[in-house]
Amino acid sequence: MSDLAAYLGAAxxxxxxxxxFAVELRGGRHPIRWAGLAFALLEGCSLALLAPGTVGLSHAGVDGLSVIALGDTVRTAALSFLMLLACLLNPRPARRRSPSGQAAIAVSVQVxxxxxxVAARPTLSxxxxxxxxxxxxxxxAARVALFAAYAVWALVELFIALLPQARLSPTGPLRWSVRLILAAVCVGVVWSLWSYDDIIRVLRYGRLDGSEDxxxxxxxxxxxxxxxxxxxxGKWSVAxxxxxxxxxxxxxxxxxxxxxSALHQAMPQIGFPEGGRPLLAGRPAGIEFALYRRVIEILDGRLVLRAYQHPAVAAWLAQSPPDAALVEAATIATALENLRHGRRFAGSRESGAATIGDGGLAPTDLDAEVQWLSRVAWAFRRSPLIPELLERLRAEEG
Structure with missing residues (x-):
């Protein structure tokens, strides 16, 4: 289980x-991205080097002490790049340290x-x-404490630098991106503090896990x-x-x-030629073309039905909860019924029949039109009031 978690995290x-790195090669160079890239690469290498399976390769001729020393060196270097990343991201210039100062601290910690x-002169059991x-x-024990303190310091600096961006990011995906990285920082702090029990173990028994537990x-x-x-x-929010x-x-x-389908079956003339209908599969623009053409065909059919709409539909639905989409759907359904029987109503528009956009919901652009007609279509198919209304219309005309 330990090896699996270590190698999975490293991968x-x-x-x-x-x-x-592939993104950087295609785009412009940026210090912040390079610092993050270096941290991810070095931290992944350290997880792989300090995994129990890697340290346990001493039976195959690998020097376990050298592997542990190398893993700790790589992990400390990863923290140095994390500290650099925190300073580059910090929105307050007063808290930023110079690159030379960061390099001096990193070299000092490594030394x-x-x-x-070397002073501890440990052996590997x-x-x-x-x-x-x-x-x-x-x-x-001092070596364990130094690394943990350096890790917590770097993570706290990164948390302070990222916290304002979690509130100020312009879009939802970017805010969630920052929040997830802040959560990773919190887990990193717990990860670093977990090593403090090793200090007591070293001082009492002189033993320390060479690999991560x-x-x-x-x-x-x-x-x-x-x-x-x-x-x-954050990177794929556009996608x-x-x-x-x-x-x-x-x-x-x-x-x-x-x-x-109901409009097209009653009035085939509203449909565009089939040769112009694009395939939807594999064509992102195809669905927009097909949808917007469907909107135009529905609106064309709606115009033809104006002469057939019943003037009393809105009054028949007055006792139901007010819903402009339902009124519009009922108006279309009754107009289709009247069209099939050749019943026209002179001056239906002036007598108060519903039209698209009544009730203050007139669409202002094509996307709003799509949303409105989706509501109308849902009510046209799903509302139980429309069959009752058609039965009332047939009884009245019969």
């Missing part, structure tokens, strides 16, 4: 780094980590634990998943919006189907 972060590891003698316990690897995998989810939502629009148009097209 996710490395895939994110590879994708970000201190190496010196403390058969079960993959670092073992220090009584004189080496304090340097080894199961909880640490699970936290690392969760953190990596949140980072990737936040990055993808998500386009997909959501396409699905919405498909739904409207299907909802209008029964209304369009």
């Amino acid at each position: 996710v972060l490395m895939a994110l780094a590879a994708w970000a 201190a980590m190496v010196l403390l590891f 058969a079960d993959g634990n670092l073992v220090a003698d009584p004189h080496g316990r304090w340097p080894l 199961t909880v640490s690897n699970i936290l690392g995998a969760v953190c990596a998943t949140l980072v990737v989810a936040g990055a993808l939502i 998500f919006r386009a997909t959501a629009r396409w699905l919405r148009l498909c739904r409207c097209y299907l909802v209008m189907g029964p209304l369009w």
Whole structure:
């Protein structure tokens, strides 16, 4: 389980780094993106190096101590890039430190980590634990505390830098992107603080897990998943919006189907030539063309039906809850019935019959027209009042 979580987190972060690198090659270079790319790549490498399965390769001739030292060095470098990312993202210039200052801190931490590891002179046990003698316990514990403190510091700086953007992001997907990354930062803080129990263990028993334990690897995998989810939502928000629009148009097209079919069956002349109808499969623009043409055909049919609409439909529905779409649907249904029997009503418009847009809901653009006709079509097919109204009309005319 521990190995699976570690390697899964490593794979996710490395895939994110590879994708970000490909994006950078196609677009302009930006320091913030390069800092994030470096952090993802180095953190993924450290998860893979410090996984129990990697450290346990000593039986295959791999020096476990060297693997642990290398993994810690790579992970510390990842934190340095995370600190750089936090400083670049910080909206307050007063809190930003110079790149040279960041580099000095990063080098100092790396040197201190190496010196403390050398001073502790640990050995690697058969079960993959670092073992220090009584004189080496304090340097080894100080090394754990230094790394945890540096990690928490970097994560807090990143949280402070990102928090204002969670409120000020212009779109919903970008806000969710920042929120997911903030959640990843919180998980990262818990991940870093989890290592503080190792300090007591080192001071008491002189033993330290050479690799990450199961909880640490699970936290690392969760953190990596949140980072990737936040990055993808922010980058693919345009694609998500386009997909959501396409699905919405498909739904409207299907909802209008029964209304369009009824009008087209009664008045075939409203239909455009079939040769102009595009295939919908694999054509994002095809659904828009087909939907908007369906709207035009419905409106053409509605104009033809004006002479056949019954002037008393609105009055018949007066006792029902007011619904302009239902009134319009009932007007179309009764007009179709009158068309089939050749019954015209002179001056129906002037006598108060419903027309498209009555009730203050006149569409102002084509998208609003689509939404309005979708409501009308839904009422035309689903409302139980329309069959009752048609029965009343037949009884009155009979």
